[in-house]
Amino acid sequence: MPARPGPPASDAEAERPWEYSAFPVTVARAEAVSPAWMRITVTGEALQHFAPWGLDQRIKLVLPLPGGGIADFGLLEEPTPHPSHWYTRWKQLPEGDRNVLRTYTPAAIRPQARELDIDVLLHDPPGPASRWARSARPGDDLVITGPDARAGWTGYGLHWKPERPVQRALLIGDETAFPAIRGILASLPRGARADVLLELSDLRDDLVSPSAPAGARIRRALRDGAGPGRRLEELVREWTAEHGDGPAQDPGLSVWIAGETGAVARIRAHLTQDAGIPKAQVAFLGYWRIGGALVG
Template identity: 40%
Template sequence: MTQRQPYDAFLATVLRVEPLSQHFTRITFGGSELEHFGTDGFDQRIKLLLPLADGSFPELGLFDEPRPEMHDWYRRWRELPDAARNAIRTYTVRAVRPAEAEIDVDFVLHGTEGPASAWAQQASAGDRLIVIGPDSRAAGPAGGIEWNPGAARRVLLAGDETAAPAICSILEALPSDFTGEAIIEVPAPGDALPVAHPSGVTVRWLGRGDTAHGTLLEPTIREWGARRGTAAAATTTTTTRGAEPETIGQEDVLWEVPEEVSGEEYAWLAGEAGVVTRLRRHLVRDLNIDRKAVAFMGYWKIGRAEG
């Protein structure tokens, strides 16, 4: 019997392309093995291995038996000549339908500078890529989910368009007793997407227009902090401070998530690294929110090619 890796490779074919707004499009992928694609929802991360210009993929041993571990195939990929190395990007699963062997991934369209955006703009039924994601047949957890509010039921979710699919997925999975706010900055007002959420959670979409990332998100979070008031801050009896987290890997993207949250409130921040770092600093230093109750993830960094 084949031993599956917690994060395994799935050959996926485009079934449908659905424009959602000016800057968002949803691509539905199918494939016989996707009936085994496993996820608990929330902000489940996956890797998309985009094809080379001719539609092919480099030989990485992804479908060998036994299945290679991630560090093995990734090492092979890193060792490829530049011309033979396909692009790999990280995304969030928007929806999974095992019975139909389908998954949805929402793409942000921002021109052809990034390989994933360029691919998504031209994608049509029958195109293929490789998805690296959780396999329900594997033993043990796959990981890739950072949403972890613990006992907290008062939440703040904030991010830019790259975090919008994760925030929407989280909102749709929240139990009805959650309260709080979700604040999402997107390229244009028309990029606001319909999303189900608990009645106690307010969802705000901020159309950025031609201004810089964070121009609307940062002051809106400060307004949220002012409305939160000193009473909430007074209930935080233990605030964990300390040095800013170290950058990780070669991407120099900041990422820090608490392992355990014991308080009543929880914040989840994702998007451009500089913006979410400033937001996190405001929550912890200015609003006195426990650092261990704030998850923040730099999905991308200004000046570095993405998506």
């Protein structure tokens, strides 16, 4: 687990009404790191307060309006208001007059350098985030929301929260989950074992294997025309067949699953119902839905 920040430095900071803040940032660099991934590095003085928890941290990108900038829906008030305020105002705006919101996991967080990396998976046909990432240039402005270290440790936006020290991890996901899987792998204690099951369309887009810790056992399945999640389900069933009753009897096992919503639900059901892994040891999250927008 990452180091947990101490209490806020002052009473004024302790009065922040919510666990996260809005961070105005500027694009510093935009780099294609594989055929389907763009790495966007953003910078801004406010990032000195971004909580560097890593793991599967969720943040929101508030993409610029077509003409640039952000609509006035209260997000940039200081301190950042509760979402019941700014999100309600955002919803009341005409769709063409409000900024697109998308959820991502940071690829790297460097508060001291006032920098944050976001790996954006490019889709075809492109959605709003893909279009933005392809055209992003140094100097472009946007806003992100994420955990604020001044609020102390809250765990806001984290789904990987094992109830006991991790001795063994099973991490499962498609491309949308790769940044989060990298963050979780980097957090595992020395000596922990990790099995990683990945589904992707192009082996060149594997952002997990190059930085995986020694001893992590990674299996990859090419989608190769199959429906989203189908190859991943096959990998999971192969894994459970190989390990027999062991996972169900291992209290040190922590499982994390993310990807297409339907596939995630089927994989969780197999692991908990068929393989007998206790539900408390399985974290799961649907990042996107077939025919719907990317939500994570």
